């Protein structure tokens with residue numbers, strides 16, 4: 001049978017774009033359908049605008065500390081509306097450059113929603129297109145807990161379109177999104193309360209990192225209601241009223257409520273049943289180790305398979321898919337040693353095993369090296385900001401199996417360290433490495 005395309009990709013986020021460009025490099029006919037802007041969550045309502053907002057927040061702290069470094073006090077006013085206009089202009093540039101990249105690669109972009117008609121046919125706004133192979137890269141959507149009044153709350157998506165900064169903000173969920181927005185919104189002067197159902201924020205990270213970030217944020221003035229959740233949200237004359245349950249039982253008046261309780265695969269109304277593509281127990285698209293779904297010619301990558309919801313992972317899965325299927329180069333993703341970071345202030349990052357995970361695996365042979373210190377930057381100031389660095393080592397093999405950090409440049413430092421750790425560096429080899437002085441990174445090379 002002659003198909004319109006060799007590959008049809010649904011979704012132009014990091015996963016779909018990487019796969020489409022990778023496949024096209026082998027000379028096959030590729031189309032990608034995108035119902036919104038190119039770049040997906042990452043470019044339009046995730047990593048990029050978030051990081052720009054984090055940079056904007058940093059000026060507040062720098063300004064506070066500037067006089068310790070000889071700068072005279074000055075009054076500054078932060079204009080959220082003006083700033084967000086620049087952010088969205090920048091995102092338009094990225095959208096455009098991604099579009100040009102697709103054109104150069106010879107990928108056809110269809111700016112429509114695509115849904116399955118059968119295993120080889122898609123409906124794009126009433127038009128039927130066929131493809132030999134189809135890649136699902138539709139990403140995730142924010143999960144909304146079933147709480148009475150949840151319709152008054154917004155998600156991270158709307159945070160990038162707030163017309164003005166709220167005075168009071170409550171965040172439900174202390175994961176990546178909750179922690180990053182707590183930090184940055186507080187830097188802009190909002191009164192922030194974060195509610196987390198677990199005993200500490202940032203589950204999945206090493207406990208010393210979780211407590212380091214939580215303490216750092218508490219010190220700045222963010223209120224945490226841990227071991228707690230929300231019972232209901234109502235409207236009142238004083239804004240929204242949110243009642244918590246669990247360890248903290250209070251009613252809080254607030255202007256804005258952000259839900260940050262996780263993202264779930266965006267698999268509804270995609271016609272998956274018509275293509276006989278099945279979901280796993282969590283509602284993610286079920287795939288094998290090679291990203292093949294339960295239908296032989298259909299594959300899936302990125303957030304919608306719910307393995308690791310990070311841009312570099314979606315990209316890596318998309319590239320590996322293209323090389324495997326169109327370049328005949330077998331490639332499998334290694335999910336160990338994926339570094340990740342939380343761009344809060346203090347910043348946190350980690351790679352490899354947490355101490356708890358390493359102890360589960362290696363028992364008593366685990367040795368952890370943890371050092372808390374006050375970075376040089378703060379030593380001229382009255383700010384008692386602390387940094388934490390930690391290595392987790394399997395003493396039997398001497399291999400460093402995890403590195404974790406809280407403090408400035410944590411993401412960049414852990415990214416570099418991750419290369420060596422993934423290659424199996426031993427503690428001794430790390431200690432023998434000569435550092436750059438004076439930096440925070442060099443502290444990792446002399447831990448005892």
Ligand SMILES: Cc1cc2nc3c(=O)[nH]c(=O)nc-3n(C[C@H](O)[C@H](O)[C@H](O)COP(=O)(O)OP(=O)(O)OC[C@H]3O[C@@H](n4cnc5c(N)ncnc54)[C@H](O)[C@@H]3O)c2cc1C
Nearest residue numbers: 011013014015035040041042046114139302303309310311
């Ligand atoms: C607030 C926030 C901050 C984040 N920060 C970071 C970060 O700092 N670092 C990091 O690594 N990750 C971060 N992430 C996660 C990152 O954005 C995702 O892991 C990444 O975007 C996943 O890529 P993807 O291609 O799988 O899906 P997405 O980027 O979600 O792209 C899927 C695309 O498919 C389109 N689509 C869906 N259905 C259809 C259809 N039927 N037809 C046509 N198009 C369709 C959607 O419109 C979307 O554009 C963040 C996420 C959020 C929400």
Ligand SMILES: NC(=O)c1ccc[n+]([C@@H]2O[C@H](COP(=O)([O-])OP(=O)(O)OC[C@H]3O[C@@H](n4cnc5c(N)ncnc54)[C@H](O)[C@@H]3O)[C@@H](O)[C@H]2O)c1
Nearest residue numbers: 145173174175176177178196197229260261262263309341
């Ligand atoms: N810097 C980054 O790389 C970055 C930034 C943002 C998002 N992301 C990605 O996006 C995904 C989604 O982020 P997220 O923060 O929404 O999810 P998350 O899974 O990181 O955190 C959700 C948090 O909400 C808590 N929670 C769940 N239900 C709750 C309830 N009813 N009441 C109180 N707390 C509740 C959970 O215990 C958890 O701590 C992340 O898993 C991550 O992969 C990455």
